[in-house]
Amino acid sequence: MRVRSLTLHWSKRHWALLTSLLLVFCLVMPQWASAHAYIVKASPEENELLVTAPQRLTLEFNESLQTAFYDIKITGPDGNQAGDGNVQIDSERPHIMETGLKPGLADGTYLVNWKAVSADGHPISGAYVFHIGEPTGAPAGLKDLASGSGATGGPLKWIVSFTDWIQYLGLSVILGTLAFLLLRIAPASLLxxxxxxxxxxxxxxxxxxxSSFAALISLPLNTLYESGVNIGEFSWALLGSALKLTSFGQIWMLQMLIAxxxxxxxxxxxxxxRSLRVRIWSSYGSLVLVLGWLLTHAMTGHPAAAEQRVLAVAMDFVHLAAAAFWIGALTAMAVCLPALxxxxxxxLRGEVYWAAIRRFTVWGxxxxxxxxxxGIYGSLVILPAPLLNSLFTTAYGLVLIGKILLLIVMIGFALIHAKRARAATGKQLSGSLKAELVTGAIILALAAVLTHLSPGQPAPVGPYKGTQTTDDGSVITLQVSPNVVGENQFEVSIKRADGSIVKDLEQVTLSLIHLDMDMGIYEITIPKNDTGVYKAEDYISMPGKWSIQVHALTRSLDALDAEFKIEAAKP
Incomplete structure (x- = not known):
């Protein structure tokens, strides 16, 4: 049985039209979705001051949580656990995690420390405080705890990323070599x-x-990564929970079947x-299975948490398959084509060689x-708004920029090779083809890293200093240092329009409101003093954007108000 040759006879105009339609489609279709779950509502709220002790604590997230490796610990001012230990995820509302509290809790500040696994398979954790009666100050060690929607995992996530990279490389070579042979990129006259x-x-x-070995060891590695336990605590029961209760475990079983x-x-x-027909169809079956394996990777990444999940997963799969085809076919061209x-x-060697390069260029x-x-679609779906800020101030965005730059380099190599193929002169591609392959391998490595990076974590921004002018010409200056989660120094100075320091203030009040989550208002009151500079040591318990409203009251009961917006980073 002969396999028909697939040749594309499209003009540049047709390719330009297709590319334009794809770009427009990607720009108008995506629905914004933040990878990694985060709290949208908490009860009790962040820094909420309660008159009586609550009976339950409820955390509501922006997306569903997986029913494995989750927990809530509530530590009282005496250091003892205040929760009743019955932590659960609501079966009908899987985006809600809650627990009961012990009766008869004493007054003071309570620390809530939680962890979970988001819908995209990434472990997340956070911490915040609430108060019963009179606050007792920031609990010791708060600044060392993850807050908000931060991802956990430490060095282990890089090992998991490495196993993903090995799978990407291996599957790319299989896919590209099959395409090279089955789609008649290889010289048919020689086979x-x-x-x-x-x-x-x-x-x-x-x-x-x-690929198979990397996939096999990825199960225990991901179990450790998602559960957050030490390797000494690893057990078969933990592995069983990962297989039954996590999306990765279920997809891993599918990967093993495909393998x-x-x-x-x-x-x-x-x-x-076997007959030639059976061997050909078996090879096409291999092609389909490799594509299915790549699809499983798209189902466990950031797109799995997107609002339009099916579309996002499909686009991520197509993106990964296109990259795998390009890099894998290049490998086959480097290894198999010269030997043929x-x-x-x-x-005759040069003529046949360059003809194959030209056929690959069409597919390329x-x-x-x-x-x-x-790629444009994926960036719009995953990176939170504002897009440019996320692109340049997060680790995810910076790695994505590196991936884009390397893709441009790879395209540059491809243009050089296409030009030489049209001219059909010179020696066979060797050094430049290997350079393009290495570039592609690095791109796949960055793709594996992106899978385990949170696109919503801001880079450290350093101390904050801002100035606002009131209607009467007074100048209010606010400084927050070091402007990270944990203990901070808040400093307010107010000057009249003539530059003199305002010293007749009764008090200065700072009202802190988190702009990314509904966590209530936290107030810091600074009493009057004779210096004109008002300082307070207090804490910021959540990374992200905050509004700080400064309210100063003079002895004559005149109010001076200003609002500042800061962005606190993780320590």
Whole structure:
């Protein structure tokens, strides 16, 4: 059975129209979604002052939580646990986590420390305080705890990212080599059957072994990562919980099934005892299975938490598949194509070699168009607004910029190769092709890192200093240092329009309101003094954007007001 050759006879105008439609589609379709869950409402609220002790504590998140590896610990002012230990996620409302409190709690400040696994499979944790009766100050160690919607995992997430990268590389080589042989990018005149190419068998099995091993060890690694336990606490029961209760565990079982089926189809594709038709269809089966394996990775990443989940996962899968095809086919071109053309007389090698490069260029143009379009979509869906701020002030955004720059470099190599292919002159591609491959491998590494980075965590911004002018010309200056979660120094100075310091103030009140979550109002009162500079040591318990409203009252009962907006970072 002969496999039909697939050749695209599209003009530049057709490609430009297709690319434009894809870009427009990506710009108008996405629904904003923040990867990693975060609290949208808490009861009791952040810094809430309660007259009597509550019976329950409820945390409401922006998205559903997974029913594994979650907990809430409430520590009282005496250091003892105030929760009743019955922590649960509401089965009908899986975005709500709650627990009961012990009766008869004493007055003071209570620390809430929680952890969970968000819908996209990433562990999150946070901490905040509330007060019963008179506050007793910031609990010791608050600044060392994660707050808000921060992701956890530490160094382990980089090991998990490494296993993802190995899978991406291995699957890319298998996919690209299959495409190189089945889609007739390889010179058909040199192959008696599609899978007959020197080096392809070794490429398949090295890549398969690496991908399968990385996938196999990813289960215990992800279990440790999502549960947050030490390696000494690892157990089979913990592994069972990951398989039954987490999305990654369920998808991992699907990956193992795909891996076993892929071994069968790869063997069948090279089994000379089978008919040519069976071997060809087995090879196409391998192609479908590799695409299915890549799809499972899209189902466990940030798109899994998007508002339009199916569309977001589909776009991420197409993005990953396009990158895998490009990088994998380049590998096949570097390994298999020279060996094939060396079978020909010397005078024919160049002609056949450059013809294959030109055929790959047609597919490469389509891959680039898909990568750009789906990349824009993914950025719009995952990065929180404002987009430019998230792009340049978060670790996710900076890694994404690096990925974009490397993609541009890769496209530059591709243009050089396309130009040489049109001219059909010179020696075969070697050094530049390897450089393009290395660039592609680094891009896949960055893609694996992005999977485990939170796009919503701001970079450290340093101490804050701002100035506002009131209607009567007075100048109010606010300084917050170090402007991170934990203990901070708040300093307010007020000057008249003539530059003199206002010293007749009865008190200065700071009202702190978190702008990303509804956590209530936290007030700091600074009593009068003779210096004209008002300082207070207090704490910020949540990263992100805050509104600080300064209210100063003079002895003549005149009010001086100003509002400042700061962005506090994690310590």
């Amino acid at each position: 008696r059957e599609p899978m007959e190419a020197p080096g392809s068998y070794k490429l398949f099995w090295i890549s398969y072994a690496a 076993m089926l892929l071994a069968v189809t790869l063997l069948s594709g090279y089994d000379l005892d 053309t060396n079978r020909l007389p010397a005078k 143009i389509g891959a680039v168009a898909v990568l750009v379009a789906t």
